[in-house]
Amino acid sequence: MKQFEVNFDGLVGPTHNYAGLSFGNVASQSNANAISSPKQAAKQGLAKMKALSDMGMVQGILAPQERPDIATLRRLGFSGSDASVLEQAAKQAREVFLACCSASSMWTANAATVSPSADTADGRVHFTPANLTNKFHRSLEPEVTGRILKATFANEKYFAHHAHLPDNEHFGDEGAANHTRLCSSYGHSGVEMFVYGRYAFDTSKPAPRKYPARQTLEACQAIARLHGLDEDSVVYVQQNPDVIDQGVFHNDVIAVGNQNVLFFHEQAFYNKEDALAETRRKFGDSPLHFIEVSSDAVSVQDAVKSYLFNTQILTLPDGNMTIIAPTECQENESVYRYLNELVTLNTPIKSVNYFDVKQSMRNGGGPACLRLRVALDQQELDAVNPNTLINDAQFDRLNRWVDKHYRDELNEADLRDPQLLIESRTALDELTQLLKLGSVYPFQQD
Numbered sequence: 001m002k003q004f005e006v007n008f009d010g011l012v013g014p015t016h017n018y019a020g021l022s023f024g025n026v027a028s029q030s031n032a033n034a035i036s037s038p039k040q041a042a043k044q045g046l047a048k049m050k051a052l053s054d055m056g057m058v059q060g061i062l063a064p065q066e067r068p069d070i071a072t073l074r075r076l077g078f079s080g081s082d083a084s085v086l087e088q089a090a091k092q093a094r095e096v097f098l099a100c101c102s103a104s105s106m107w108t109a110n111a112a113t114v115s116p117s118a119d120t121a122d123g124r125v126h127f128t129p130a131n132l133t134n135k136f137h138r139s140l141e142p143e144v145t146g147r148i149l150k151a152t153f154a155n156e157k158y159f160a161h162h163a164h165l166p167d168n169e170h171f172g173d174e175g176a177a178n179h180t181r182l183c184s185s186y187g188h189s190g191v192e193m194f195v196y197g198r199y200a201f202d203t204s205k206p207a208p209r210k211y212p213a214r215q216t217l218e219a220c221q222a223i224a225r226l227h228g229l230d231e232d233s234v235v236y237v238q239q240n241p242d243v244i245d246q247g248v249f250h251n252d253v254i255a256v257g258n259q260n261v262l263f264f265h266e267q268a269f270y271n272k273e274d275a276l277a278e279t280r281r282k283f284g285d286s287p288l289h290f291i292e293v294s295s296d297a298v299s300v301q302d303a304v305k306s307y308l309f310n311t312q313i314l315t316l317p318d319g320n321m322t323i324i325a326p327t328e329c330q331e332n333e334s335v336y337r338y339l340n341e342l343v344t345l346n347t348p349i350k351s352v353n354y355f356d357v358k359q360s361m362r363n364g365g366g367p368a369c370l371r372l373r374v375a376l377d378q379q380e381l382d383a384v385n386p387n388t389l390i391n392d393a394q395f396d397r398l399n400r401w402v403d404k405h406y407r408d409e410l411n412e413a414d415l416r417d418p419q420l421l422i423e424s425r426t427a428l429d430e431l432t433q434l435l436k437l438g439s440v441y442p443f444q445q446d
């Protein structure tokens with residue numbers, strides 16, 4: 001049976017803005033209060049999706065969330081009309097208000113962890129939404145993310161949906177941004193690599209000192225249990241605490257894998273030799289390529305600036321791999337030099353394609369952050385809600401939808417505008433019809 005790896009990209013929501021909400025994420029912090037363009041952001045994302053679909057990839061889309069999040073603001077004690085909830089929150093609790101306006105669900109690498117059917121005990125594709133407990137604005141996402149995933153992957157025969165892990169830092173979980181699956185082909189059982197930043201219950205273990213480690217080992221273990229993974233096919237690897245302190249807030253800022261390729265920076269992992277040896281042993285006899293980038297070739301700082309590792313590695317229909325990189329990688333001298341050399345080496349990666357996703361990059365989200373990978377066989381693909389898959393017609397409809405509803409510019413004052421809330425809800429209501437998702441948003445359930 002044919003096998004696919006489908007990328008489900010997050011559609012950027014109408015309130016995309018720069019609020020400096022992510023301590024430890026250098027781009028988010030340094031662009032706080034910059035003026036954003038939701039329209040441009042959504043279009044940059046759609047253009048990447050269309051380009052991948054034109055390369056012969058199956059490309060999906062995940063709907064954004066309802067923001068401003070009035071339901072959360074009410075839960076926190078703001079009351080009256082929706083407009084008055086917004087106004088009071090903006091006046092009395094600016095940080096809370098900004099967190100409730102974030103379009104951060106666009107980074108669907110953090111939507112969930114996904115285990116393909118070839119790896120799971122019951123032969124279904126398993127999804128666990130990430131609880132994202134480390135950042136308040138992101139912790140608002142998992143419930144609606146779960147609903148959107150259920151509406152996208154609706155058939156219980158093929159898809160199993162779990163609740164997100166307990167909402168507590170002990171089980172801090174950031175989803176696929178800290179999870180890579182290595183395999184010889186998408187349909188064969190693979191090795192699932194879980195990367196954690198710290199231990200929840202043992203404070204004697206190494207941990208970063210400056211910036212938070214968002215993911216715990218205990219969260220990774222819980223996901224592996226929920227998904228029914230075989231321990232012989234799972235590796236738990238600790239992220240190097242020193243690189244977290246240099247701005248590597250997720251593993252996908254310093255490592256990325258696809259099929260039998262793991263592409264990573266020399267300093268990515270703590271106890272690297274053991275981790276790689278265990279991965280090789282569990283992977284078995286077929287060829288496995290470790291492409292390790294030395295600090296001499298590319299510094300951690302340049303990796304963080306350019307997002308060299310927040311790239312997508314795709315297997316094209318002709319069997320060759322290509323890298324989908326942000327244009328920041330072209331603009332960084334050492335990274336550009338490295339990528340030009342990489343395609344001449346004897347690895348499966350033969351080309352690089354650059355994309356302008358600057359609106360997302362300014363908040364610390366590169367091409368890899370913008371997508372959730374779901375490996376599917378033909379029957380499973382046929383069971384996916386077809387309206388969430390990109391083809392020329394759906395691409396045109398979504399572009400027109402963005403043109404109709406999105407603003408060209410947003411600043412903090414605009415977020416207080418009750419009209420933006422109305423625009424956002426009107427847009428999302430129409431989107432749920434375009435994608436045939438049903439009523440997934442709180443405002444649709446009142």
Ligand SMILES: NCCC[C@H](NC(=O)CCC(=O)O)C(=O)O
Pocket residue numbers: 017018019020021022025028029102104107109110135138177250363364365366369
């Ligand atoms: N995988 C990429 C995630 C980027 C995301 N940025 C943000 O939420 C920034 C939002 C702001 O600062 O407005 C984060 O840090 O989780």
